[in-house]
Structure formats: structure tokens, C-alpha cells
Amino acid sequence: MNNSFNHIQSIYWVFTQLCNDDCEHCYNDSSPFGKRISEKDCLDIINNLPEKVDRLILSGGEPLADIKLLHTILDAIRSKYGQSIQIMLQTNGDLLNIEKLITLIEKGVQRFDIASIDRYHKKAGGRLMELAGIFESCGVMGTEKDPLIEGGHYLAENPLSWGYWGASEDMWLGGNWARGKALKNNIYLKDPTHNFCSILSGARNFLGGYDDIPQEISIQLWKINPCCPGTHFPMGDARKQKVAAVLEKASQSAVFRMLNEGNPLKMGISLGVTEEAAVIKSQEMQNICLYCDEFLKCHRNEIFDSNGIKTIS
Numbered sequence: 001m002n003n004s005f006n007h008i009q010s011i012y013w014v015f016t017q018l019c020n021d022d023c024e025h026c027y028n029d030s031s032p033f034g035k036r037i038s039e040k041d042c043l044d045i046i047n048n049l050p051e052k053v054d055r056l057i058l059s060g061g062e063p064l065a066d067i068k069l070l071h072t073i074l075d076a077i078r079s080k081y082g083q084s085i086q087i088m089l090q091t092n093g094d095l096l097n098i099e100k101l102i103t104l105i106e107k108g109v110q111r112f113d114i115a116s117i118d119r120y121h122k123k124a125g126g127r128l129m130e131l132a133g134i135f136e137s138c139g140v141m142g143t144e145k146d147p148l149i150e151g152g153h154y155l156a157e158n159p160l161s162w163g164y165w166g167a168s169e170d171m172w173l174g175g176n177w178a179r180g181k182a183l184k185n186n187i188y189l190k191d192p193t194h195n196f197c198s199i200l201s202g203a204r205n206f207l208g209g210y211d212d213i214p215q216e217i218s219i220q221l222w223k224i225n226p227c228c229p230g231t232h233f234p235m236g237d238a239r240k241q242k243v244a245a246v247l248e249k250a251s252q253s254a255v256f257r258m259l260n261e262g263n264p265l266k267m268g269i270s271l272g273v274t275e276e277a278a279v280i281k282s283q284e285m286q287n288i289c290l291y292c293d294e295f296l297k298c299h300r301n302e303i304f305d306s307n308g309i310k311t312i313s
């Protein structure tokens, strides 16, 4: 694990759940009626981010549906970090045009990920070639390389780039997540042998110490999570708590250290729950994240108190 949480490789921040689309698989319930947080909340969150962040991924919802807030966030990020941070924007691309793209580049966005090239989204990928033209006209290079996977130096070497991807029943960074509308609509991946926690966007390496995937946390509106799906109870509130202090506390909990290994089936060992018992329960739940939810609900008072995450050796 890292010794200092005041330097983190990557933060994935859903700053809005407002979206122009209303996809049936959306893991965080984004829609035209999606939840939003205030400008003050966002500025407080930026103030509470670690002193050094290599890469910030801004997502939603649809960031361009909340464009005034997006611009405010980009200005505040530049003012806090200067040129030392790489900024990525994850968007469905529906609302993007040349004028908006120019402003986003001016405000420091270096990488654009179009995450809507699939049948779930309203436009079902039909705007891809138009988007390619918009990016090309602004000198943004198209590449299939995913900077999330290619590592920390990628964006520095390719200052303006874009790429695209999408979801299918079997593939949304490892299967439709058992969250939000995918859960309600019963289209999440049901495979208890699939350990979502150990792959990109899972909890593995959120405290650092491994080099197979980036050290990344997610902030869902204000909830600090070790992974993108989000744990049933967040680790902390980024509006009120320093993210580094929350990670420091997580590093002192044997439960969260197992999540850092990407091993949720072992998260209960320090509390007397064997891996064998966890396997049986996760088979019953048909999904590792649903097992994780159940475990945290059953052991909430052993894992959290009014000050947040408790120390568990």
C-alpha cells in the first residue's frame, strides 16, 4: 500500500447524474431527472481532493448536460493543480459540438471517451462518424488505446486524444454492474465466479501497492468509494472529509485491505466469516458485488462508527 494518500494516481468522479439519455442499463440511475449536487459541494470536494492527483476522469450522468457546472469544475481543477494533472472526460457524445469541444480543450480536457457506442444508448452509436469529424477538426487524435489501461504516461505523450467504447450483456468493464437500472431491470451479470473487484474499475489497488492496474478511487457525486460500482456504504463524504484521510482510515481496516487486494470473498476473515462461507453466499447472490453489499449491511457496526471506517487489524 501507499504510505501517503496525498498522492493518488486516478480519481473517477461522477459529479452529476443528470443525463439527456435514460439507458436501461445505467448503473447510477442517471436520467433527465438524475441527482445533482451544488456548485459549492463541487468546490468543497475539489478542496478535499489529495494534494497530487495524476489523472481525473470526469463523468456522469452526462457531463455536457450539466455544462456550467463542468466548466466551473474544470476551472477549479486547473487552479488547484495547474498543469500537473491529466483530465479525461467520459461522455455519451450526444451534446458535443465543435464550439463546446474548443472550450473544453481550452479548459484543460486532454482525453475524451465516448462511452455510448452500443445498443443501450438512444443513438446506438449512430453519431460515431460525426463525432470523429468534430474531433478531427479540432486536432484531437482518435486512438483505440485506452489510457486507463496504458498507464500514467499515455496522456502526457498524447495530449489530445479520443476513443470510444460501449456496453453489451457480457461487457461493461466486466459485465453489466449489479447497480441502479441494470439491477432494477434485471440485466446485470449473474456469474458468481466473475470477480469484478479484481479488474479495472473494481476495488483492487485503490489503496495502492500493485502495478497491474492504476490506483483509482471513485467519487459518486460526493460518496468516496473504493470502486466504480460503489460499496453499499461509502467510505466517506468528499464534501466534508479529506479524501487522503478517508483512505488512511481504510488502510487500517482489514476488511478494506482485502478489497484492495481485489478479494471480497476474504473481506470477512478478520470478522470471523470464512472464505468458504463467503463463496456459498456469493453463489446464492449470483454476483460478487451483491455479496459485498450483503456483507457490509450485516457487519456495518463492526466496520463503521460515527467517525467513519474503524480500525480492524
Ligand code: SF4
Pocket: 019, 020, 021, 022, 023, 025, 026, 027, 030, 031, 060, 061, 062, 092, 116, 121
Ligand atoms: S449509461 Fe450514460 S448515457 Fe445512459 S443514462 Fe447512464 S449516464 Fe446517461
Ligand code: SF4
Pocket: 196, 197, 201, 202, 203, 226, 227, 228, 229, 230, 231, 232, 259, 264, 288, 289, 292, 293
Ligand atoms: S465487490 Fe464491493 S468493493 Fe468490490 S467492486 Fe464490488 S462493490 Fe466494489
